[in-house]
Structure formats: C-alpha cells, structure tokens
Amino acid sequence: MPHYLIFFLILCSSMQAQVAVIVHKSVKAENISKTQLLDFYTGEVKSWDTGEAVHVFDLKIKGKIKETFYKYLGKSASRMKSIWMKRLLSGEGDPPPALEDESEMLKRIKNTKGAIGFLDYKYVDTSVKVLTIIEFDKINDSEQDEK
Amino acid sequence: MKFKDLRIGTKQILGFGSILIIMVAVNIFSITGLNSLKSEIDDFDQNWLRRAIAFEEINYNSSNLRRQQLQYAFAKNKKNKEDQKDLQLAYIEKIDQNIDRYKTLREKYRNPHQDFSKEDSLYQSFDEKWENYLSLSIQFLQLSQQNKDDEALNLLNGEASIVFEDFSNDLSALVKICELNVVNSAEMAARTYKGTHFVTMLFLIIAIILSIFLTIMIVRLILVPVYRMENAAKKIASGDLDTRVKITSNDELGNLSKSFNTMTTALKEAREKENVQTQRLRMQWDVLYETNKKLEENSKSLENQKIKIERKNKQLELAMNKLKEAQNQLVQSEKMASIGQLTAGIAHEINNPINFVSSNISPLKRDLDDIIKLLELCTKAAKNGELDKECKNIENFKVEIEYDLILTEVKQLLNGIEEGAKRTMEIVRGLRNFSRLDEGEKKLADINEGIDSTLLMLRNQLKNRIEVIKNYGSLPQFLCYPGKLNQVFMNIINNASQSIEGDGLIEISTWFKNKSIFISIKDNGIGMPKKVIDHIFEPFYTTKDVGKGTGLGLSISYGIVQEHKGDIQVKSSPGKGTEFIITLPVED
Numbered sequence: 122m123p124h125y126l127i128f129f130l131i132l133c134s135s136m137q138a139q140v141a142v143i144v145h146k147s148v149k150a151e152n153i154s155k156t157q158l159l160d161f162y163t164g165e166v167k168s169w170d171t172g173e174a175v176h177v178f179d180l181k182i183k184g185k186i187k188e189t190f191y192k193y194l195g196k197s198a199s200r201m202k203s204i205w206m207k208r209l210l211s212g213e214g215d216p217p218p219a220l221e222d223e224s225e226m227l228k229r230i231k232n233t234k235g236a237i238g239f240l241d242y243k244y245v246d247t248s249v250k251v252l253t254i255i256e257f258d259k260i261n262d263s264e265q266d267e268k
Numbered sequence: 269m270k271f272k273d274l275r276i277g278t279k280q281i282l283g284f285g286s287i288l289i290i291m292v293a294v295n296i297f298s299i300t301g302l303n304s305l306k307s308e309i310d311d312f313d314q315n316w317l318r319r320a321i322a323f324e325e326i327n328y329n330s331s332n333l334r335r336q337q338l339q340y341a342f343a344k345n346k347k348n349k350e351d352q353k354d355l356q357l358a359y360i361e362k363i364d365q366n367i368d369r370y371k372t373l374r375e376k377y378r379n380p381h382q383d384f385s386k387e388d389s390l391y392q393s394f395d396e397k398w399e400n401y402l403s404l405s406i407q408f409l410q411l412s413q414q415n416k417d418d419e420a421l422n423l424l425n426g427e428a429s430i431v432f433e434d435f436s437n438d439l440s441a442l443v444k445i446c447e448l449n450v451v452n453s454a455e456m457a458a459r460t461y462k463g464t465h466f467v468t469m470l471f472l473i474i475a476i477i478l479s480i481f482l483t484i485m486i487v488r489l490i491l492v493p494v495y496r497m498e499n500a501a502k503k504i505a506s507g508d509l510d511t512r513v514k515i516t517s518n519d520e521l522g523n524l525s526k527s528f529n530t531m532t533t534a535l536k537e538a539r540e541k542e543n544v545q546t547q548r549l550r551m552q553w554d555v556l557y558e559t560n561k562k563l564e565e566n567s568k569s570l571e572n573q574k575i576k577i578e579r580k581n582k583q584l585e586l587a588m589n590k591l592k593e594a595q596n597q598l599v600q601s602e603k604m605a606s607i608g609q610l611t612a613g614i615a616h617e618i619n620n621p622i623n624f625v626s627s628n629i630s631p632l633k634r635d636l637d638d639i640i641k642l643l644e645l646c647t648k649a650a651k652n653g654e655l656d657k658e659c660k661n662i663e664n665f666k667v668e669i670e671y672d673l674i675l676t677e678v679k680q681l682l683n684g685i686e687e688g689a690k691r692t693m694e695i696v697r698g699l700r701n702f703s704r705l706d707e708g709e710k711k712l713a714d715i716n717e718g719i720d721s722t723l724l725m726l727r728n729q730l731k732n733r734i735e736v737i738k739n740y741g742s743l744p745q746f747l748c749y750p751g752k753l754n755q756v757f758m759n760i761i762n763n764a765s766q767s768i769e770g771d772g773l774i775e776i777s778t779w780f781k782n783k784s785i786f787i788s789i790k791d792n793g794i795g796m797p798k799k800v801i802d803h804i805f806e807p808f809y810t811t812k813d814v815g816k817g818t819g820l821g822l823s824i825s826y827g828i829v830q831e832h833k834g835d836i837q838v839k840s841s842p843g844k845g846t847e848f849i850i851t852l853p854v855e856d
C-alpha cells in the first residue's frame with residue numbers, strides 16, 4: 122500500500138500543486154471525507170470518531186495552497202472567517218490558529234495529539250500521517266478524498 | 269409564363285400564400301422581439317436591480333455592524349455586551365445572505381457577450397477587504413474577551429477603520445456599476461420595443477396592402493370574367509347568337525370563355541343548318557304528301573289485285589289438291605301396275621303348286637277307293653265272323669290292287685299335295701307381306717326379311733334365269749313403313765332382272781355402319797349411260813316399251829327413301845351392270 126501510494130503521489134506531484142491533509146500519527150482514521158473535513162474546519166464537530174479532541178490548524182499566508190484547500194471545502198476565505206466570527210460571537214469556540222508557514226504546520230501537527238492540518242505535499246515527511254491529497258485542478262471533480 | 273396565364277388555384281395559392289408568409293414572419297418577428305424584450309427587462313429587473321439591492325444591503329448591514337462593534341467596545345456592563353453580540357451576529361448573517369444572493373445572481377445571469385471584468389475585480393477587492401475586516405473583527409473580539417480593551421479599541425479605530433472605508437468604497441462602486449447596467453438594460457429594452465413595434469407595424473401595413481391588392485386581383489381575374497359570361501349567356505338566351513365573351517386571361521376562366529365562344533359559334537351554325545334543313549324538310553314533306561296520295565291510290569288498286577290473287581290462290585290450292593289426288597292415284601296405279609305385272613308371275617307360281625295338288629288328287633282318289641274297298645271287305649268279313657274264311661280273298665284283293673304300291677303312292681301323293689299347299693301358302697304370305705304397302709303406321713321391321721319377301725314375289729321372274737347371291741349382314745330392327753320399302757326393293761330388283769338379257773347375276777348385300785343401314789343391289793345387266801342416270805328418278809321417265817313401265821317406279825322409290833330420311837345412289841356403266849345403294853339412317 123505505501124509503495125503504491127508513493128508511486129501514485131510522485132506521479133501526481135509532477136503534474137500539479139497538491140495539498141496534503143495531514144494528521145498526528147496517533148489518529149486512528151485512515152481517510153477523511155470532505156464533509157468531515159468541512160465540519161472540523163467550521164467548528165461544527167470537535168472530536169474524532171474515537172472521541173479524541175480535534176485540534177484544527179490553519180495557514181496564515183495567502184496563496185495557492187490555502188486557496189485550493191478552501192475551494193475544495195466549497196467555502197471562500199471570507200465566508201470561513203464570517204463563520205468563525207459567528208462562532209466566536211455566540212461563544213461556540215475559537216477559530217483555528219493560523220500558522221505562519223508549512224514547517225511550523227508540520228511541527229505543530231507532529232507534536233499535537235489529535236491535530237489536523239494541511240500543507241503543500243512536497244513538505245510532507247514520515248513524521249505525520251497523510252489522510253487525503255487534494256489535487257489543484259481536480260477540485261471541481263471533488264469526492265477525491267476517499268483515497 | 270405570365271402571371272395571368274396561371275391557373276386560378278395557383279394564383280390564389282400564390283396570393284394567400286404570400287399573405288400567410290408575411291403574417292407568419294410578422295408573428296415570428298414579434299415573438300422574437302418580445303422574447304428579447306423580456307430578457308432585457310429581466311436583465312435589469314431580475315438581475316442588475318437585485319445585485320444593486322444586494323450590495324446596498326451589504327453596505328447598510330456592514331455599517332450597522334461597525335456601529336455595533338463600536339458600541340460593543342464602549343459598552344460597560346456584560347448584559348449590554350451580550351446584546352451587542354447578538355445584533356452583530358444578525359448583521360453578519362444578513363451580509364452572508366446578501367453575498368450568497370449576489371453570487372447566485374452572478375451565476376444565473378452570466379451573459380458571455382457582456383464584459384464583467386471591472387465588476388469582478390471590484391468584487392474580488394471587496395471580498396479580500398471584507399475577509400481582512402473579519403479577521404480584524406475576530407482579533408478585536410478575542411482582544412476584548414481577554415479584556416485588552418485599549419488594544420481592541422485601537423485596532424477597531426485604526427486598521428479596521430481604514431479597511432472598512434475601503435470596502436465601503438468598493439461596495440459603492442459596485443452599486444454604481446449595477447445601477448449603470450440597470451439603465452443600460454432599460455434603454456436597450458426601450459430600443460428593442462421601438463424596433464419591434466416599427467417592423468411589426470410595417471409588415472402589418474404591407475399585409476393589409478397586399479390583401480387589398482389580392483382582393484382586387486381576384487375580382488378582376490374571376491368575378492369580372494364571370495360577370496361578362498353571365499351577361500353573354502343572358503344575351504344568347506334572348507336569342508342574340510352573335511355575342512362573344514372577351515378573353516382576358518389564359519386560366520380556367522379564359523378557357524371557359526373560349527369554350528363558351530366556341531359553343532356559341534357552334535350553336536349559331538347549328539341554328540343556321542337547322543333552318544336550311546327545316547326548309548328542305550318542308551319541301552320533302554310536300555313531295556312526300558303527294559307521293560303518299562299516289563301511294564294511297566296505288567294501294568287501293570293493290571288491294572283489288574290482292575283480292576284477285578287470293579282468289580287465284582284458292583283456285584291454285586284446289587288445283588294442287590286435285591294434283592295431289594292425281595298423284596296419289598298415280599302412285600296407287602303404279603302399285604296396281606306392278607301388282608298387275610306380278611300377277612302373271614304369281615298366277616303361274618300359284619298354278620304350279622296347285623297343279624301339284626290337283627294332279628295328285630285323282631290318283632289319290634283312285635287309290636283311296638281301292639283302300640276303302642279293301643276296308644269294306646274286311647269289315648264285312650268281320651261282321652259275319654268269317655274273317656278267317658275271307659282272309660284268302662282279302663289277300664288276293666290286296667295283290668289285285670297292289671296294296672303295297674298304293675301305300676307308297678299315297679304317301680308320295682300326300683307329300684306332293686303338302687308341298688303344293690306349302691308353296692301356295694308361302695306365295696300368299698309373300699303377297700300379304702308385300703301388301704303391307706297399305707299400312708299407315710311405322711313399324712319395327714327387319715330389312716333382310718323384307719328383301720326376302722320381295723324376292724319371293726319375284727321368284728317366278730328370276731328363277732332358272734338369274735342367280736341371286738345374298739350377302740346379308742346383321743341389321744338392327746328398323747322403324748319404317750315396311751310395305752313401302754318392299755316396293756322400293758321390288759322396283760330395283762325388278763329393274764335389275766329386266767336389265768339382264770338371258771342368264772345373269774344379282775348380288776344383294778346389306779350392312780350396318782355409322783348408324784345407317786346400307787343395301788346394295790348389284791346386277792351384271794346392260795347398265796345405263798350417264799345421260800339416262802341423270803333422269804332415272806324423274807317421274808314418267810322410262811326407257812321401257814310403252815305399256816311395260818309407268819316411269820314412276822324409281823321416282824316413287826326415291827320419294828319413299830327420302831320419307832325415311834335416306835338416300836339412293838346409282839353406279840352404272842353400259843355393258844357392265846348397275847349398282848343401287850340405299851342408305852337408311854337408324855334413329856336412336
């Protein structure tokens with residue numbers, strides 16, 4: 122399985138920018154659906170299926186990776202903000218911490234139990250677990266997350 | 269081909285067809301015009317106006333949000349702050365709703381021919397600033413929650429204020445763009461309306477003019493010729509045969525007018541001919557009348573003649589009846605003559621057997637006397653009981669009278685008498701058969717038998733001199749007048765025997781073939797030349813000496829055979845003999 126996956130990922134990386142959704146190694150889930158991902162990032166759901174608390178991380182820098190990820194979720198950046206603004210106003214929780222860059226993202230995911238985040242695939246290493254890969258030009262086809 | 273030469277139907281189809289096409293074109297044009305009008309109205313009503321409203325709403329609600337945020341920042345008690353939060357939530361919610369509404373409108377009315385680049389870039393700018401403002405608002409909230417009120421207020425009045433101004437400007441610009449588009453669309457709709465209206469009216473007027481033109485054409489092309497023809501017909505009906513219809517077109521009505529004119533001409537000619545004929549007829553009638561008068565006179569004389577002819581006819585009929593009677597008498601007399609002829613033969617024939625009888629009678633008497641005497645002698649002796657005594661006397665007497673000889677002689681004499689009587693009977697029977705002549709009804713008879721009885725009648729004439737050879741075939745019973753046929757056979761055989769001088773031969777053959785009886789009577793007598801053959805069946809024609817024949821024999825025979833629907837053929841040549849062949853068809 123890993124061999125096949127790596128081969129597949131290398132093949133894909135040569136073509137387009139890819140966003141990897143990564144989690145802490147302790148997370149039991151092997152994959153994640155789009156709605157699940159959306160629920161985590163809008164604060165609708167705050168724990169994994171196992172009951173473990175979810176720690177969501179966002180990227181601060183604007184760019185292709187963030188844009189792709191938000192597009193994949195079907196929400197604009199401003200709408201994501203307004204959602205979290207509303208959560209904050211109604212006391213339902215704080216927005217995910219926005220991290221400065223990908224190396225920090227990698228570090229925080231590696232060190233936080235139940236953490237989930239996203240970053241450019243090329244920064245991924247074995248210290249984290251990849252749940253799904255979002256391909257830049259296949260966003261509109263969606264449902265790709267079942268990998 | 270000119271228009272006026274077309275058929276009426278084609279003309280009408282062309283006329284109404286063009287009107288129809290124009291009307292359809294008008295309708296299609298109006299409908300397309302209306303459609304584009306509707307889409308243009310929709311464009312400003314449903315699209316641009318609503319976009320403008322959405323942006324106005326965003327603008328209004330964002331202003332409210334900012335005011336609430338400011339109030340929130342300055343709020344003292346906690347209860348107040350919670351209320352401010354709820355109000356802020358409501359405003360953000362409303363802004364989100366209007367953004368969604370705008371996005372939906374943008375998706376729905378994405379006209380590819382229109383330039384949206386300015387609007388898009390403005391919206392992009394607004395969106396980024398709005399996100400930015402939200403980020404700042406979040407920071408502000410988090411700061412105020414952490415009770416860092418001063419920092420929060422600074423944020424709100426500093427950076428957030430600038431961003432707010434910026435996106436408010438963007439929103440105002442967007443509203444302006446939308447309003448501009450509203451005006452544009454409305455103007456376009458007005459133009460479309462005017463254009464459609466103008467073209468529709470134009471086509472309508474054309475259609476009306478064409479209709480009027482067409483009506484006039486129909487009146488000219490159809491009604492005028494029809495009216496002309498009606499007038500002409502009226503004139504002709506009143507007797508004016510010189511009337512002609514003016515021909516203006518080459519269509520059905522033109523043809524009709526032509527035919528009408530031809531008909532009128534023909535009518536006129538016919539009328540003239542009729543007049544001539546009427547005169548001729550009158551003259552003929554006069555002639556006929558005179559002829560008729562003459563005929564009537566003639567007819568009267570004819571009537572007279574007819575009466576005369578009838579009278580003559582009656583006389584002729586009487587004469588004819590007399591003639592028939594005479595003919596019958598002749599036939600009868602011929603019969604009698606042939607019988608008379610026969611009589612000599614028959615007398616001789618009968619004389620012979622009667623001689624047998626009469627010449628045998630006296631020796632038989634004598635012999636019988638002797639036998640009676642002997643019987644008396646015997647009877648006497650027996651009576652006296654002296655039979656034994658007289659026996660010798662009787663024996664002597666027997667010797668005396670040559671008793672044995674007498675017995676033989678008596679037998680011979682009786683045989684002779686029997687023979688004579690038999691022959692006589694035969695002759696009488698033959699005569700009777702022959703005289704079946706008088707029997708009036710047809711009977712089934714055997715032809716061979718008839719020939720035999722005829723030969724019997726003629727035996728005297730034939731015997732010793734002529735040998736008769738019979739080749740009789742088996743014949744069916746034939747429905748005929750046997751006596752009459754016998755007369756035929758007798759005539760022919762008689763003629764045959766008479767044609768033979770000295771010794772000769774007569775061959776009689778009969779046979780049945782193809783439902784007919786054939787009788788051939790052939791002799792080897794002197795025969796006849798053709799000159800004679802041509803006349804033999806004519807009455808009163810004879811080659812015999814006066815008194816020997818009546819000249820009726822063969823003619824009567826011919827009549828009899830014809831009566832039986834038969835035929836007689838003759839083959840003869842001088843010196844070789846004659847053959848008569850009689851054919852009698854047997855009816856089923």
